[in-house]
Every structure is written in C-alpha cells, then in structure tokens.
Amino acid sequence: MPETLGVSGRVLTLPNALSALRLLGVPLFVWAILTHRDGLALIILTLSGITDYLDGKIARKFGLVSRVGQLLDPIADRLYIVSTLLCLAWREIIPWWVVIVLFAREAFMAVVVLIAKKHGWNGLPVHFVGKAATFNLLYAFPLLLLADGDGAVAAAAQPIAWGFAWWGIVLYWVAGILYAVQLRLLVAEPATA
Structure with a gap:
C-alpha cells in the first residue's frame, strides 16, 4: 500500500x-x-x-x-x-487569559499566512510541532471539561488536563515561530539562489 x-x-x-x-x-x-x-x-x-x-x-x-x-x-x-x-x-472552566494567549497566536499566524500569500505561497508545509500542539489541545479540552466538578474523577483529571493544556499552549506558539522561520527561509531562498 x-x-x-x-x-x-x-x-x-x-x-x-x-x-x-x-x-x-x-x-x-x-x-x-x-x-x-x-x-x-x-x-x-x-x-x-x-x-x-x-x-x-x-x-x-x-x-x-x-x-x-x-x-x-x-x-x-x-x-x-x-x-x-x-x-x-x-x-469559567478555564481563565480568559488562556483564550487571549491562543487567539494571539492565531493572529500571529494570520500575519504569517498573509506574508506567505504575498510571496506566492498558498500555505506552508505542516510541521510536526504544529500537529503535536493541536493534539495536546484537543486532548486537554475534554479532560478540562471532565475536571470541572467534584469527586475523584475530576481531581484525577485536573493535573492531566492542565499538563496537556500547557504543552499545547507552548507548542502552539513554538509551531507559530517555526512557521515564521520557515517562511523567512523560503522568502530569502530566491535572493540567495
């Protein structure tokens, strides 16, 4: 196959x-x-x-x-x-600052994509770090929802949920920076060729 x-x-x-x-x-x-x-x-x-x-x-x-x-x-x-x-x-399961930090990354990526389009690229190759960030966030969210409440399950889910959330937040920004660096290299490539 x-x-x-x-x-x-x-x-x-x-x-x-x-x-x-x-x-x-x-x-x-x-x-x-x-x-x-x-x-x-x-x-x-x-x-x-x-x-x-x-x-x-x-x-x-x-x-x-x-x-x-x-x-x-x-x-x-x-x-x-x-x-x-x-x-x-x-x-009120997560604080609003988490929303602001992640939306700021989306705004940053919108600028990166606009610059890429200006130089003729419709998108940048997907990076593993970006996939890992999305993975962490998509697994943090259900766990954060599960952690909202009282009881043993909520108490057990809380540290795991925030572990995924923190890794997701950090990797989301690292991926954004890597995409910006990748774009910079692509833009500089024709000049050095």
Missing part, C-alpha cells in the same frame, strides 16, 4: 468524510456545553480528537491526501479550538 501518492483533487474520500463529520459536530458541541450537557460535549470532543488523528493517518497511509482534506482538516481543528476555548471560558 502506498504511503503517499501526492495531493489529489478527489472530494469523496474517507478522510474528507471524517473531517466533514468533525465540522458538523462543532455546533452540536457548542449547544451541548452551553446547555451543561457535559457528557455529550465530552463524547463529541473525544470523537473529534480521534477522527482528527484518523483522517490524517488514513489519508497518508492509503494515498488519499487531497486538496479538500488539506482545507477541511485545519478548518475543523481551528473551529473546535476556538469554540471550545470560548465555551470553556464562558463556563
């Missing part, structure tokens, strides 16, 4: 279907968390993390990497991160 066959224009693939399902889960998640249906919100977040892992793995392993998938996957990631951050802060 091929590891990668390049990027295709195919739309109807299993990885794209998983990404589309993740997108459809965002409004359901927001409704569940804002109406204090924490069990349902926890299930949706967990399934989002699992399908995020699976769509990329399946796409690479079976040569199903597509332009649509390259668009859907990061959009789904960002929507889950943004909606989860806002909902958790609204419910």
Whole structure:
C-alpha cells in the first residue's frame, strides 16, 4: 500500500468524510456545553480528537491526501479550538487569559499566512510541532471539561488536563515561530539562489 501518492483533487474520500463529520459536530458541541450537557460535549470532543488523528493517518497511509482534506482538516481543528476555548471560558472552566494567549497566536499566524500569500505561497508545509500542539489541545479540552466538578474523577483529571493544556499552549506558539522561520527561509531562498 502506498504511503503517499501526492495531493489529489478527489472530494469523496474517507478522510474528507471524517473531517466533514468533525465540522458538523462543532455546533452540536457548542449547544451541548452551553446547555451543561457535559457528557455529550465530552463524547463529541473525544470523537473529534480521534477522527482528527484518523483522517490524517488514513489519508497518508492509503494515498488519499487531497486538496479538500488539506482545507477541511485545519478548518475543523481551528473551529473546535476556538469554540471550545470560548465555551470553556464562558463556563469559567478555564481563565480568559488562556483564550487571549491562543487567539494571539492565531493572529500571529494570520500575519504569517498573509506574508506567505504575498510571496506566492498558498500555505506552508505542516510541521510536526504544529500537529503535536493541536493534539495536546484537543486532548486537554475534554479532560478540562471532565475536571470541572467534584469527586475523584475530576481531581484525577485536573493535573492531566492542565499538563496537556500547557504543552499545547507552548507548542502552539513554538509551531507559530517555526512557521515564521520557515517562511523567512523560503522568502530569502530566491535572493540567495
């Protein structure tokens, strides 16, 4: 079985279907968390993390990497991160400064992407650190929700949740800086050639 066959224009693939399902889960998640249906919100977040892992793995392993998938996957990631951050802060499960720090990174990346487009690049190659940051954040969120409350489960989930959250926050910024450095090297490359 091929590891990668390049990027295709195919739309109807299993990885794209998983990404589309993740997108459809965002409004359901927001409704569940804002109406204090924490069990349902926890299930949706967990399934989002699992399908995020699976769509990329399946796409690479079976040569199903597509332009649509390259668009859907990061959009789904960002929507889950943004909606989860806002909902958790609204419910006072996380402090608002976490939202500000992560949104500042998104603003920083928007500038990096704009500069990349100005120089003719539609995007930068995905870096492992960026994937690791997203992984940590997508696993921190359900654990933070689980840690909200009393009892042994909440007490046990709290340090693990914040461990994932801190790693996610730090790696999110490290990835942003790496993307900026990567762009700087790409912009400088034609001048040195």
